[in-house]
Amino acid sequence: MPIDMLALDGAYLVRPQVFPDDRGLFLEVFNQPDFQEVIGHELTVAQVNCSSSRRGTIRGLHGVSLPPGQARYATCVRGSIVDIVVDVRLGSPTFGEHVPVVLDDQERHALYLAEGLVHGFAPLSDEATVVYLCSSTFSPAASFQIHPLDPELSLPWPRDPAPILSEKDKMAPTLRTAMDRGILPTYAECLAHIEKLRQTGGLPR
Template identity: 35%
Template sequence: MQAIETKLKGCFILEPTIFEDDRGYFFESYNEEKLKGILGYKPIFVQDNQSKSSYGVVRGLHMQEGEYSQAKLVRVIEGAVIDVVVDVRPGSGTYGEFIAIELTEQNKKQLFIPRGFLHGFSVVSENAIFFYKCDNGYNKSSEDGINPLDTELNINWQIPLEKMIISEKDKLAQSFNEFKIKNLI
């Protein structure tokens, strides 16, 4: 497995070693000791989640705050997504910056997202099955988020606006500026 730290400290792209032959392929999708070696600590994942979405779906930008914040290890089992993380860790040198990477069933890349990041993705294939491990359980009262179409962040979801499928909750989510004001940033 190769680990590439992104411009957002602590956020890593993980590229597996894939063994392929005429029977198919094999790769190690998770190894606790290897991840510990990359991160410098051992995350304890307590919840796995999986979603299926169709082309044009944009999910996010979501996070949990405080004692319920979550680190995540995400990947695509089927299809392709543009995965986006935004650094909103107070005092971070990259606060407000984001990365967007393509995760596909073909490239089998994973993204480790530390606590303190907003997360979202858009589906750029006909369908996508998205899988993620979380180091903390879901807690509705600690949810926070930003509208995925926020003009200050100006994220390119690689989906034409007229074809985007966004939940009402996400459409009504606060702007990045409102998020900063609320958090006194």
């Protein structure tokens, strides 16, 4: 299962092999040994989420502060989406930069995001269903949002129709405001967290 690092440290594209036949298809959505060989530690799955969205929806940008942090492994099981990863780690050489990735039910690619990165996604099809594995359970106190339409980020969301946001995402701060409020993780603490995971096999301690 090829796993390729993207332009942001901690973001990876997973390209599973798909086996179609006259019954349908089969693929490995996730393979722990292949993941560990590339990432350097196991992925501990504490929660599995599923969301269905209609065209025009933008979900994000969402992140989880350290501790506990939250790594995510996402795939689109129905339709297609653009998932946009943004580096909000203070001190990162790519701070404020983003990478868009298309996930769909044809190629069946997956996206892995290490702790400290934020992301959001929007359907490219009329409807889309996304399933993602999370390394920690939902923590309201540690969760934070960045406004997906922050003009300084200028993210490449679909332009039609008009974006549909949750009330929480509408009220989210810009990246600059989030930085001023001191709610963003630092690059150094994210690297230290990942190194600890590698030393403990992937189990946060």
